[in-house]
Each structure stands twice: as C-alpha cells, then as structure tokens.
Amino acid sequence: MKTLPGNVIELCQALVRIPSVNPDGDPGCDQTGELACAGYIGEFLRASGAAVELDEVEPGRPNVIGRFPTAPSADGQPKPRIVFAPHTDTVSVGGMTIEPFSGELRDGRIWGRGASDTKGPMAAMLWALHELREVIPQLPVEVHFVGFMSEESAQLGSQHFALHHGPYDFALIGEPTDLKTVYKHKGCLWADVHTTGVAVHGSIPEKGVNAIVKMAALVQALDTEFRALLKEHGGPDDLLGPSSINLGMIRGGTRSNIVADHCVLRVDMRTTPGINRAGGALALLEDFVKSQDAEAWVEPLPETFPLDTDAQNPFVQRLVECGSELTGAPWFCDAAFLAAKGTPSIAIGPGTIAQAHTKDEHIKTDDLEAGAAFFIKFLKSWQS
Numbered sequence: 001m002k003t004l005p006g007n008v009i010e011l012c013q014a015l016v017r018i019p020s021v022n023p024d025g026d027p028g029c030d031q032t033g034e035l036a037c038a039g040y041i042g043e044f045l046r047a048s049g050a051a052v053e054l055d056e057v058e059p060g061r062p063n064v065i066g067r068f069p070t071a072p073s074a075d076g077q078p079k080p081r082i083v084f085a086p087h088t089d090t091v092s093v094g095g096m097t098i099e100p101f102s103g104e105l106r107d108g109r110i111w112g113r114g115a116s117d118t119k120g121p122m123a124a125m126l127w128a129l130h131e132l133r134e135v136i137p138q139l140p141v142e143v144h145f146v147g148f149m150s151e152e153s154a155q156l157g158s159q160h161f162a163l164h165h166g167p168y169d170f171a172l173i174g175e176p177t178d179l180k181t182v183y184k185h186k187g188c189l190w191a192d193v194h195t196t197g198v199a200v201h202g203s204i205p206e207k208g209v210n211a212i213v214k215m216a217a218l219v220q221a222l223d224t225e226f227r228a229l230l231k232e233h234g235g236p237d238d239l240l241g242p243s244s245i246n247l248g249m250i251r252g253g254t255r256s257n258i259v260a261d262h263c264v265l266r267v268d269m270r271t272t273p274g275i276n277r278a279g280g281a282l283a284l285l286e287d288f289v290k291s292q293d294a295e296a297w298v299e300p301l302p303e304t305f306p307l308d309t310d311a312q313n314p315f316v317q318r319l320v321e322c323g324s325e326l327t328g329a330p331w332f333c334d335a336a337f338l339a340a341k342g343t344p345s346i347a348i349g350p351g352t353i354a355q356a357h358t359k360d361e362h363i364k365t366d367d368l369e370a371g372a373a374f375f376i377k378f379l380k381s382w383q384s
Contacts, residue, residue, distance in 0.1 A: 004047055004130075008372040009110065009365050012123035013103035014040065016112035020088050024153035028094030034149040037088045038064035041126070041147050048130040050145065057149055057160045064088065065165070066145040068129070068136045082315070083144040084129065084375075085158070086122035086174025086349070087151030087334060090114040097359045109362040117356035120363035121174035121349025122147065124371030131372070132379050139382045144168070151334050155304065158334035167342035170315035173335040176351030176363070177327070179374055181319045183346045184239050184328040187271040187306035187336060189281050192299040193218065193289055195252075195263045202257035211263040212252040218292050219247060219265060226288050233284055234275030239328030240306075243275045270330060273308035305336045309344050316346060322377050324348065350374075 005011040018040055019031035042052040045066035054062040073079050090113045093100035100113040110120070129136070129145060136143050146165075148157030175182070195215045200208030222245065231242035245267055252263030271281045286298045309316060311326055320326060331353065335345035350371025351363040 004044070008123050008127035008368055009105065011044070011127055012110050012115065012120050012363070012368055013105065015119040015123055016103035016110060016115050017101050019101050020090055020114070021093060022089040022091060022150065022152040026092055026094055028092040028096075029100070033061050034088040034147075035060050035062065038062050038147055038149070041088065042066070044126060044130070045145060048126075049133040049136075050129075055160070055164075057156050061149045063149055063157045063161055064147040068133070068143045070139070070142040071137045073140065079140060079142045080169035081142045081144065082170045082172070083146055083168045084125040084172050084174065085146045085148060085334065085338070086118045086125060087148040087157065088122070089149055089152050090117070090119075091152050091357050095359055096361075105365070108366065109364050110368070111360065111362045113361055115355075115361050115363040116176045116351040117353070117361070118174050118176065118349065120351045120368055121176055121371060124350050124368060125172070125174055125375055127372040128375030128379060131376055135383070136379070139379065140384070141169075141382055143379070148334055154302070155334055155337055158337040162338045162341035162343065166338060168338070169344070170313070171335065171338045171343050171345040173333055173338070173345055173347040174349045175333050175347040176353050176356055177329070177348050178352055179324055179348060179350055179371060180327040181316060181324045181346050181348050182327055182329045182335070183307070183309040183311055183316055184273065185307045185332050185336070185347070186240055186243070186330050187276065187304050188332050189269045189271055189303045190301040191267055191269070191282065191285060192301065193265040193267060193296065194299060195293060195296045197259065197261045199261035200259045202259060205259050208259035209261075210259050212260045214293055214296070215250065215252060215263040215265055218289065218296060219250075221292050222267070222288075223247060226285070229284065229288065230269070230275065230281065233278050234272045235278070237272045237274055240272050240330065243269060243271045243281060245269045271306055273306045276306055304332045305340055307332070307336045307339055307345065309339060309346055313344050315344065318381060319346070319348065319378060322374065322381055324374070329353075
C-alpha cells in the first residue's frame with residue numbers, strides 16, 4: 001500500500017471507491033466481485049501488523065482474513081479468540097441517483113454504494129484495529145478480522161469461514177446498527193407451494209381440475225389461518241415480534257385456453273428463535289398445506305436461521321458496558337451462520353439500516369468517527 005489513509009473517513013472513502021458488487025441477480029455494472037476490495041483490505045491489515053490470508057470461496061471471490069499477533073498469556077492458556085467480521089460485497093448499483101463509487105465527502109456524509117452497508121462499519125472496525133496495532137498483542141484476547149464475500153446473496157463467505165476457521169469465542173459482525181448490539185434477529189425461509197390439477201381444453205373447464213383455483217383457496221388460508229398459526233406457534237418475542245409470512249410470487253398455467261394443471265406460490269417467512277425451538281416454520285407450513293389440500297406440496301429453498309445469542313454472554317455485556325444498547329432486528333446477517341457453528345455472535349456498527357441499499361446511500365462522518373471510537377474503547381476495555 002503506497003499511502004495509508006490518514007483517518008477513518010479517508011479509509012471509508014477508499015473502500016467505497018472500490019467496486020465490489022455482488023454478481024448475483026442484476027448488479028447494475030460490469031465491475032463485480034470482492035477480489036479488489038479484499039486485496040485492498042489485506043494490504044491495510046498487513047500495514048497494521050496482521051498476517052493476511054485471501055481464502056478463496058468461489059473463483060476470484062475470497063474472504064480476507066487478518067490475524068493479529070498475540071503474546072503468550074500469563075497462565076500459559078490459550079487466549080479467547082474474537083473476530084471482527086463485516087462483509088465486503090454490496091448490492092446492485094442499478095437505479096442509483098448518485099455516482100455509486102465516488103466516495104464523495106459532502107454535507108458531512110460519505111456518499112456511494114456500501115457507505116452504510118457495510119463499508120462504513122468495516123472502516124470503523126479496521127481503523128480501530130490499526131490505531132491499536134501496538135496494543136493488540138498484549139490484550140488478554142486474540143484478535144482477528146475477516147471480510148466476508150457474498151453476504152448480500154447466499155452468505156457463502158460466512159458459511160465457509162464458520163466451517164473451516166471456527167469456532168471463535170465471540171464474533172462482531174459489521175452491520176449498520178447505530179452502534180446498538182443486535183443479539184437477536186429473525187431468520188428467513190423461502191419455499192414454493194405447489195398445487196396440481198388436470199389440464200383440459202378451456203372450453204370445457206368442468207372436465208378438468210384447475211390448479212390455480214385450488215391455489216386461490218390455499219392463498220386465502222395461508223394469509224389468514226396460517227398467519228395466525230405462525231404467531232401462536234412461535235410465541236411472543238418482545239424484540240422481534242411474531243414470525244411472519246409474505247405471499248410474494250405466483251405463477252400457474254401455460255395458456256388461457258388450457259385449464260391449469262400446475263400452480264406455484266413462493267412464500268417468504270421471517271422466523272423467530274421461538275418458532276425454531278418449536279420445530280421450525282417449514283414443518284408447520286408442510287403440515288398446514290397438507291391439511292388444506294392433500295395433493296399440494298412444499299418445496300423448501302435455502303434457509304437462513306434466526307440469531308439468538310445470550311444477552312448475558314460476557315462479551316455482549318462488555319459491549320453494553322462500553323455504551324452499546326441491546327436490540328433485535330427484523331433482518332438477518334452473517335451472525336446466524338457463525339452462531340450455528342458454535343461462535344456466539346452479534347451485529348454492530350455505525351450508520352443506519354435505513355440508508356442501506358438506497359439510491360443515494362451514504363453515512364454520516366460523525367457516525368463513522370463514533371464507530372471507530374467505540375471499537376477502540378471496546379478493545380481498550382481489555383487492558384488491565
């Protein structure tokens with residue numbers, strides 16, 4: 001790295017100026033993938049004293065891992081390991097009303113894709129690590145950093161890291177949370193509900209069985225009875241509210257003059273920890289669909305799990321002692337995948353989720369500086 005950024009603002013600007021758009025879906029530009037961003041972060045981590053590894057998850061799409069040196073503990077026992085873990089990819093830049101990669105500093109804000117989600121939180125974490133590079137080896141915890149690829153689609157980076165490098169004693173996932181500690185969040189289950197029928201000529205519909213009509217009855221039941229069942233089955237959750245279902249997409253039939261023999265409804269369920277403890281939303285959906293239509297069936301799609309880290313975890317309580325407030329979130333993130341493999345995890349970072357993915361994404365410089373100061377305070381809290 002020829003020249004290090006002089007402060008956390010310059011670091012955030014540098015990160016925003018590196019396109020790292022997730023290639024899935026419609027990225028809105030030709031520059032996709034996390035490699036360039038991971039390479040820059042790796043250089044910054046090396047300049048901060050960390051040993052760096054680019055761990056390729058998919059071709060040209062690595063996680064970037066930085067492991068800071070650590071002195072032996074006084075009692076000779078292994079130190080607890082903590083990891084700061086934002087993601088390096090961003091969502092599409094399609095439809096943005098500002099230059100997505102300018103990193104412009106204007107009106108007390110840094111503008112561009114990822115400024116809020118999540119290059120701002122990442123810059124705050126990295127800057128704190130850089131500022132305390134001489135202190136970190138003497139702390140009673142071992143400190144690592146990882147920048148995850150693919151958080152915005154499929155969460156491949158965190159799943160790979162959890163499988164090959166965990167578990168840790170604690171993970172701080174970088175997300176724009178207004179520096180609140182998100183220790184609980186909902187999961188997400190997508191599933192396709194299928195109804196079947198018998199195709200005949202459209203002029204004699206009474207001779208066939210219309211899968212769309214069957215689905216119409218099922219839609220009504222899902223939107224009323226099943227919605228109430230989800231709420232009852234998962235129990236109350238003061239932070240997250242009940243589990244929910246959205247009937248998001250429907251398609252059926254092949255032509256208007258043929259009675260439809262197949263119809264598919266895609267649902268999006270946001271699930272609480274309570275419903276997972278009660279057996280999971282998928283089993284509940286499958287049983288309900290069968291009770292309404294014995295011939296209908298459910299095709300599950302990849303699921304992301306809810307997060308339910310113990311609020312009394314000593315690492316969580318240390319964040320509270322440093323001034324953070326405990327909260328929950330309706331969205332999901334990489335924290336759940338690390339937690340599922342044994343790493344107690346939370347999400348935290350400067351900036352607001354309201355600015356994530358927007359057409360004019362930005363982060364306030366005051367928030368960014370407050371984030372770096374908070375992570376410095378958190379790390380310094382380990383000093384005896």
